[in-house]
Amino acid sequence: MPLAMPVGVFIALLFGVLVWVLPAIKVTAALIGVAAVVTIIRRPLRGLLLFGVLATFLPYATVQIGLRTTVSEALVMLIWASLVVHRLFALYTPPLHLLRTERWLIALMMFSALPFVAGQLTVNADGNGPVNWVRWLFNLSPLFLVPRLLNDDKSREQMTIALLLGTLFLLLLSIPVYLKSGSSTAIISIIGGLGYSNLDTLNEGLSGLSTRMGTPWTHPNIAGGALAMLLPLAFCIGVTRQGPVRTLGLAVAGLAAAGLLFTGSRGALLSLILVMCWMARRRVPYVGRLLMAGVFLGALLLMFYPPLQERLIGLFSSNDASTAIRFQEYSHFPDAMKMFPLGIGFKVDPPVPGTGLWGISNLWLNYVYKLGIPGMLLFTAVTVSWWKEARLDSHVVPLNRDTALWFGTRAGVMAALLSGVFDHYFSFTTVLIALFWLLLGLNLHEARRLQNTQHRTATEPGERP
Secondary structure, eight states: OTTHHHHHHHHHHHHHHHHHHSOHHHHHHHHHHHHHHHHHHHOHHHHHHHHHHHHHHSTTOEEESSSEEEHHHHHHHHHHHHHHHHHHTTSOOOOOOOOHHHHHHHHHHHHTHHHHHHHHHHOOSOOOHHHHHHHHHHHHTHHHHHHHHOOSHHHHHHHHHHHHHHHHHHHHHHHHHHHHHOOGGGGHHHHHTTTOOOHHHHHHHHGGGTTSOOOTTSSHHHHHHHHHHHHHHHHHHHHHOOTHHHHHHHHHHHHHHHHHHHHTOHHHHHHHHHHHHHHHHTTOTTHHHHHHHHHHHHHHHHHHOHHHHHHHHGGGOTTOHHHHHHHHHHHHHHHHHHHOTTOOTTSSOSSOTTSOOOOOOOHHHHHHHHHHHHHHHHHHHHHHHHHHHTOOSOSSOOOSTTTHHHHHHHHHHHHHHHHTTTOOHHHHOTTHHHHHHHHHHHHHHHHHHHHHHHHHHHHSOOOOO
């Protein structure tokens, strides 16, 4: 870059002055931070890989950048800033062609401005609507980073490894702490030292879920949804790769299955079972055996693990508190639609304080709550478009090294959408939805690559004898 020399001289002089006026530890930390920012600006792919690790390991570790936000979201913002810098200095030219699914998502992002304004005017509650709206838009943007930064096999493989490494770190932290303490709140003191804030509120929220496993995702249902989304990817990578990557994939798949049971997220568990049935129908190797093994291990856990007994029995109990609350939410939801026909926007999350309304534990109805019926229809259009656009022609697709990423990401996105019948976390939950849109983008462009390969194979003339 033509500005490299003057920028380097300026930074050297600046830190030379800071050494005289600040403690050495603070100056060293600042120097490391500046070096990391400069590295990401020069190589935005490295920033996206770091996002893959941190968003799955410590998703809600926070940083102060004028306002307090998560490190994961700050990385996404920095990646887009680096792409702008590359564009200004003609170092990078983004692809111009947008797929149909990407155009639908842009339509959803543009429409969200209307509920945002309506919510600012009609919702009488404390909250920073503009900041929340911008953060939500950035959390959708990983879909558009895939064709810009993950446009070859090597970078997509690196991204996959980054996601699995972060998930492995999360499981290696969470499972031993839970097995040792048997409490969801035991992990709070640990993640507090890793950049998490509002620990008192977190402790109060988890105190009623003490028998379920706590993780850096802060809520067992959010953790269950994240594990259900990433487990199919880990399994497909584990059975199709060799060497350390194979070990990584199988380790994450096995630990994620245990972690999913420990979180007690019934919706995530049921959605994963349905996805595995879909994979078995597509004749994916080993899935049928895994379902049988899961039934056997689940029976053992039901006999010897009382918290899981309580959670699963609650599925069929009329006295289960969470099930009763969900029915209450559905019965009160029409009142929210009448009061806020354009949605509540981004000032607060449902329910709106002081209105007597209830929240809603459903992905699509939460879109109605926040963005109105048009917003929900646009989100539905995005997902339907993805399903059609990322579909392969053949009914039976073999699971091999070439198709593993397509299979894993497609099954993961399906699991996330199915879990939306029971929970709302894949609609507006920061960082989690960034991972969701990243996986959807990976699946979309992997499908495009495989479709092009199939087309070339079909159109090539036969070899002469």
